[in-house]
Amino acid sequence: MVENDGPQLREAVEALAPHTGRAQIVGITGSPGVGKSTTTSALVGALRARDRRVGVLAVDPSSPFSGGALLGDRVRMGEHATDDGVFIRSMATRGKLGGLAWSTPQALRVLDAAGCDVVLVETVGVGQSEIEVVGLADTTLVLLAPGMGDGIQAAKAGILEIADVLVVNKADRDGAAQTVRDLRYMVSLGARTDAADGGDVQERWTRPIVRTVAARAEGIDKLVEAVDAHRDWLDRSGEGARRRTRRAEAEIQAVALRRLQDRLGDLGGAAALPTLAARVGSGELDPYAAADALIEALGADGRG
Amino acid sequence: MVENDGPQLREAVEALAPHTGRAQIVGITGSPGVGKSTTTSALVGALRARDRRVGVLAVDPSSPFSGGALLGDRVRMGEHATDDGVFIRSMATRGKLGGLAWSTPQALRVLDAAGCDVVLVETVGVGQSEIEVVGLADTTLVLLAPGMGDGIQAAKAGILEIADVLVVNKADRDGAAQTVRDLRYMVSLGARTDAADGGDVQERWTRPIVRTVAARAEGIDKLVEAVDAHRDWLDRSGEGARRRTRRAEAEIQAVALRRLQDRLGDLGGAAALPTLAARVGSGELDPYAAADALIEALGADGRG
Incomplete structure (x- = not known):
C-alpha cells in the first residue's frame, strides 16, 4: 500500500499512528560494494539471536534495467526468509521528486506499528537522497572498506558527518588499519567542531569505529553493542525525541509537498x-x- | 547570487532568460574515485583546443567536515584557472530539500547566457539527487573504472540507464575488457527494451562505450567526438528540444516547490x-x- 500510494494508505496510516514510536530505526549506508547487504544480513542474525523483532527496508534508486531482478539482496537475505520475527522489503523509488523521502517514512511507520524492535534501512549509494533518508534514522551506520576509497573520499561524499557508528567492513583486508586511522583523524576533527559549538559535552556521543568481517559475522556482536549503546544515549540525552520530531517534520512536509506537486502538475x-x-x-x-x-x-x- | 539565493537573483534570471538555450549541458557522473574530476579536466583541455567556451559546475553534497577544503577538484583544475574561455565553480547544496535540484538549473542558466558552448556538470556520487541533476543534462556521461565495481553494481546504483555515453576510465588497468563486455551486455539489454516500446528505430541513439585514460588524456578526443555526435543527434531527432523543455519543467517546479516549502515552514x-x-x-x-x-x-x- 505504501509503494502503490493508493487511497487506502491514508486510512491505514491514520489507524497506525497511535501504535508508533517504539522501534529503533537504524540506517545503513556506504558506497556500492562495501558490504551493506552482507552486514545487514549479519545484523539480522545477531538481533534475532537476542530475540528482537527486526524489519529490513532496502532502498534502491529505481532502475528500469535492473527492476530489482539483478539485485542479489533478497537472495543473500534468504536465510531469514522463513523467520516470522523478520520482515524484509526492497523498495524502489518511482522517479518522483522526493520519492524516497516520501515512501520511506511511511514504510518505517508501518514496521514500527507492526512491533519491530529494530528497523534496518539499507540504502544503496551515498548520494544526497540517501543522506536524507538515512537522516531520518535514530542511529546511522556508515560502512567503509579498505581500498574502496579512503577517508578523504568518504568525507568528499559527505557521509562521515551523518555517522553515529563507523564500520570498517572487510577488516581482514590490507589497508584496514590505515582506514581506521583515517577515520579516527576525521572523527577527532568532528569532535573539535562539536566542542566549539558550546553544547553539553558530558552528553556528547563519540562515534565508535567498529571493525567487521560481515561475511564471517566477525565483529557483529560489537556492532550490536554499539547500536544498543547509541539507543541508550538517545534516550538519556533527549536526542532520541529530537530525532523523532525531526522525522515527523520531514514526513509531514513530504506528504504536503507531494500533494502540492501533484496539484501543480494538474493545473x-x-x-x-x-x-x-x-x-x-x-x-x-x-x-x-x-x-x-x-x-x-x-x-x-x-x-x- | 545563485548560491546565496538573494533577492537580486530573480532580477538577474529574468534579464538572462532571452539569452539562454544555446549551450550543450553535459553531465558527468559515476562512483567516487572513478576519475570524474580528471576526466572533466581533460575534456576542458580538449574542448579549449577546439576553441569552445567551457563552463564547469562541480556539484558536491554539502559536507560540514570537508567544506570543500578537502576537495582536490579545484587544484586539479588549476591548469585552466587563467584561461578566460573557462569558468569553473564548485557548488555545494546547503542541505535544503531539493537543494541541488534548485540551484543547478539556475547556475546552468547563468553559464548558458554567458556564452558557454559546453557546460560540464560533474556530480559526486551516484545517488538519486545526482541522477536528478544529471537528468537535467542534454548529454550524460557515466564513468566506470575496472575493479571499482562491475556492471552489475552500476546497474544496481541505477546509473546505466541515464547514460548517453558510457566511459570506461583507467582503461589501462586489469579488468577493463571485462568491464567493457559487461557494459555491452547491459546496453544490448537496454536496446531490446527500447525496441519493445515501438518508437522510431531509425532515430534511436545507441550508447557508445568509450575507453579513456583521462590522467594521460588518452581517448579524450574520441570522447569529444561522442559528445558532439550526441549533440547532433539531439538536434536531428528533436530529443534536444524535449530535454530543454523537461529541464524547464523541473526548474519551474523546483522554484515553485521551494517557495511553497518556505511558506509551509513559515506558518x-x-x-x-x-x-x-x-x-x-x-x-x-x-x-x-x-x-x-x-x-x-x-x-x-x-x-x-
Missing part, C-alpha cells in the same frame, strides 16, 4: 506546466514568473 | 511545523492530517 490552461515550460525553454518567460503563475493558479499566493 | 500557530511534528511524533496525529492542516493554512486546499 490546466495557461498555468499548465508543459505550456509554461515551453515558454521558459524558448526564453520568452523566466522560471520565476512561471513559478508565480503556478502558485497563483494554486490559490496559494496569499492573495486569494 | 505559525497550530499549523506551525514543529507543533504538528510533536503531535505526530507522539502518535496523537497522523502525518496526512498534519499535511492537511499545513495546506489549509497555506490557502491551497482549493476551498479558500
Whole structure:
C-alpha cells in the first residue's frame, strides 16, 4: 500500500499512528560494494539471536534495467526468509521528486506499528537522497572498506558527518588499519567542531569505529553493542525525541509537498506546466514568473 | 547570487532568460574515485583546443567536515584557472530539500547566457539527487573504472540507464575488457527494451562505450567526438528540444516547490511545523492530517 500510494494508505496510516514510536530505526549506508547487504544480513542474525523483532527496508534508486531482478539482496537475505520475527522489503523509488523521502517514512511507520524492535534501512549509494533518508534514522551506520576509497573520499561524499557508528567492513583486508586511522583523524576533527559549538559535552556521543568481517559475522556482536549503546544515549540525552520530531517534520512536509506537486502538475490552461515550460525553454518567460503563475493558479499566493 | 539565493537573483534570471538555450549541458557522473574530476579536466583541455567556451559546475553534497577544503577538484583544475574561455565553480547544496535540484538549473542558466558552448556538470556520487541533476543534462556521461565495481553494481546504483555515453576510465588497468563486455551486455539489454516500446528505430541513439585514460588524456578526443555526435543527434531527432523543455519543467517546479516549502515552514500557530511534528511524533496525529492542516493554512486546499 505504501509503494502503490493508493487511497487506502491514508486510512491505514491514520489507524497506525497511535501504535508508533517504539522501534529503533537504524540506517545503513556506504558506497556500492562495501558490504551493506552482507552486514545487514549479519545484523539480522545477531538481533534475532537476542530475540528482537527486526524489519529490513532496502532502498534502491529505481532502475528500469535492473527492476530489482539483478539485485542479489533478497537472495543473500534468504536465510531469514522463513523467520516470522523478520520482515524484509526492497523498495524502489518511482522517479518522483522526493520519492524516497516520501515512501520511506511511511514504510518505517508501518514496521514500527507492526512491533519491530529494530528497523534496518539499507540504502544503496551515498548520494544526497540517501543522506536524507538515512537522516531520518535514530542511529546511522556508515560502512567503509579498505581500498574502496579512503577517508578523504568518504568525507568528499559527505557521509562521515551523518555517522553515529563507523564500520570498517572487510577488516581482514590490507589497508584496514590505515582506514581506521583515517577515520579516527576525521572523527577527532568532528569532535573539535562539536566542542566549539558550546553544547553539553558530558552528553556528547563519540562515534565508535567498529571493525567487521560481515561475511564471517566477525565483529557483529560489537556492532550490536554499539547500536544498543547509541539507543541508550538517545534516550538519556533527549536526542532520541529530537530525532523523532525531526522525522515527523520531514514526513509531514513530504506528504504536503507531494500533494502540492501533484496539484501543480494538474493545473490546466495557461498555468499548465508543459505550456509554461515551453515558454521558459524558448526564453520568452523566466522560471520565476512561471513559478508565480503556478502558485497563483494554486490559490496559494496569499492573495486569494 | 545563485548560491546565496538573494533577492537580486530573480532580477538577474529574468534579464538572462532571452539569452539562454544555446549551450550543450553535459553531465558527468559515476562512483567516487572513478576519475570524474580528471576526466572533466581533460575534456576542458580538449574542448579549449577546439576553441569552445567551457563552463564547469562541480556539484558536491554539502559536507560540514570537508567544506570543500578537502576537495582536490579545484587544484586539479588549476591548469585552466587563467584561461578566460573557462569558468569553473564548485557548488555545494546547503542541505535544503531539493537543494541541488534548485540551484543547478539556475547556475546552468547563468553559464548558458554567458556564452558557454559546453557546460560540464560533474556530480559526486551516484545517488538519486545526482541522477536528478544529471537528468537535467542534454548529454550524460557515466564513468566506470575496472575493479571499482562491475556492471552489475552500476546497474544496481541505477546509473546505466541515464547514460548517453558510457566511459570506461583507467582503461589501462586489469579488468577493463571485462568491464567493457559487461557494459555491452547491459546496453544490448537496454536496446531490446527500447525496441519493445515501438518508437522510431531509425532515430534511436545507441550508447557508445568509450575507453579513456583521462590522467594521460588518452581517448579524450574520441570522447569529444561522442559528445558532439550526441549533440547532433539531439538536434536531428528533436530529443534536444524535449530535454530543454523537461529541464524547464523541473526548474519551474523546483522554484515553485521551494517557495511553497518556505511558506509551509513559515506558518505559525497550530499549523506551525514543529507543533504538528510533536503531535505526530507522539502518535496523537497522523502525518496526512498534519499535511492537511499545513495546506489549509497555506490557502491551497482549493476551498479558500
